[in-house]
Amino acid sequence: MRLWLIVAIVAPALAGAAFAVLYLWPVDKPERIEVLAGDPGRGAYLARMSGCIACHTNTEGGGKPLAGGVRLPTDFGTFYSPNLTTDPDHGIGNWNLQDFAAAVRQGISPEGEPYYPSFPYPFYGSFSDQDIADLWAAFKTVPPVAEASTPHDMLPPFNLRMGLKLWRGLFYVPETFDPDPARSDLWNRGKFIVEGPAHCGACHTPRNAAGARQAELALHGASKLPDGGKSPPITSAALKRQGWTISSLQYALKTGIMPDGDVFGGSMGEVVRDGTAFLSEEDREAIATYLLERDG
Template identity: 80%
Template sequence: MRLWLIAVMAAPALAGAAFATLHFWPIGKPEVIGNLTGDPGRGAYLARMSGCIACHTNSAEGGKPLAGGVRLPTGFGTFYSPNLTTDPDHGIGNWTIAEFAAALRQGISPEGEPYYPSFPYPFYSSLSDQDIADLWAAFKTVPPVASASKPHDMMPPFNLRAGLKVWRALYYDPEPYTPDPERSDLWNRGKFIVEGPAHCGACHTPRNLLGARQAEMALHGAEKLPDGGKAPPVTRAALLERGWTVNTLKYALQSGIMQDGDVFGGSMAEVVRDGTAFLTDEDRAAMATYLLERDK
């Protein structure tokens, strides 16, 4: 009985010690970009490719570009995209390029806190230093919007941000982009876009109970998306079975019109409207080529 009482009395202290350990557990590494000159035009193109406009512009409520506020309901709670304008108080106006790089490639805030994986930073780890410099140059041109980011509304225990450090230790394994020397330049460009900035796997890969992507099922489709819909498989076999070709898939990424004459709906319609429709024809061809020529 005494041991039981001691255990009960000690539990809060042990829990507090564990939480304190998580809070002070350091994550990430320093980002050194160097003295690179960014190209804002190329950065704006990368921002379109990366889905920044769709996720951080609340078009449904007349929000200003990149001012945030897009609602993303999930089984863990509701996320709201933050303000990415140059406002110094509510946006990223006071950030440094190193902090910008750490946010994009490591999912770490300027305060050293982990971002929720609703922000697809695992995919952005493929961005080069020059990509970061170009994106930074583009974001510096965005007019400031003095609108505070809405805080996430998460269910316990997911509202404890420090717990994300455990999630990262279990599931976050960033991989820089490495081209396949045995494949064509077009295929490798498609791999970079699909597996990197365009983060296709964020929606088209199933997730486990803790919201981590099941790597062995990459691009095999997923259900229960935040908008209530589901994403079909976009593996080579699945695409070929449904009659897709490089030309029809390339055209669909430009127009939203599918190979059977129907149109994309839900979040995929937004991907086309705010993202892939702005890409070059060659980049859309690269995406289609990679998806239709992947080994799995």
């Protein structure tokens, strides 16, 4: 009886202590960016490369640019992309450059709360301070839309945002860009785009039961995508087996037309329509070069 009494007293106390630690665990790191003059044109280009338009514009629902509302169903619940317009109440109109940098590169809100990894912030860790300043300059030109973001509809226990701190501790590895001096500038440019802003691995890498990417299977394809489909492997070996060349892949990233005359569908069609179609020929060539010549 004494043992049960001790357990009854200690267990809730330990659970409460663990809850308090998780709640108070700070995850944000101060972003110290020197005041930089941003180029909104370059920032808009980076936003296209990063998929911001596709993920935060509800074209099917007639939504306005970057006003959010795109639905993303998953096994953990349904995510809805937030309003990223300059509206001060419902968007990011009250943010500053430091807030923006912490959100994009760390996945942390101005209030210090972690964002769900449906926002591919780990890939944006490769952005330089100048990239962030340019993006911020571009976002400040977006007209405000006074529409509240749709709240995420998460299943328990994933609706407890503090649990993301534990997830980050276990799985969060920000991407950084480390050029390979043995490779060409074009190859390295493709590496930066594929592993960074374009976040190709977000859809083309399988995930574990906790929703974290399996790094050892990077770009090997994935099932159970939010649209219900699956993504093919885009490793160098897989692409070559399917007959892709740098030229045909570069063309497909511009037009959506594959070598057999068929077109990309689903999410990849949106990626081309709202993203890669706007990139320069050189950047599309860089992506194709990296994917077809990378190891693995």
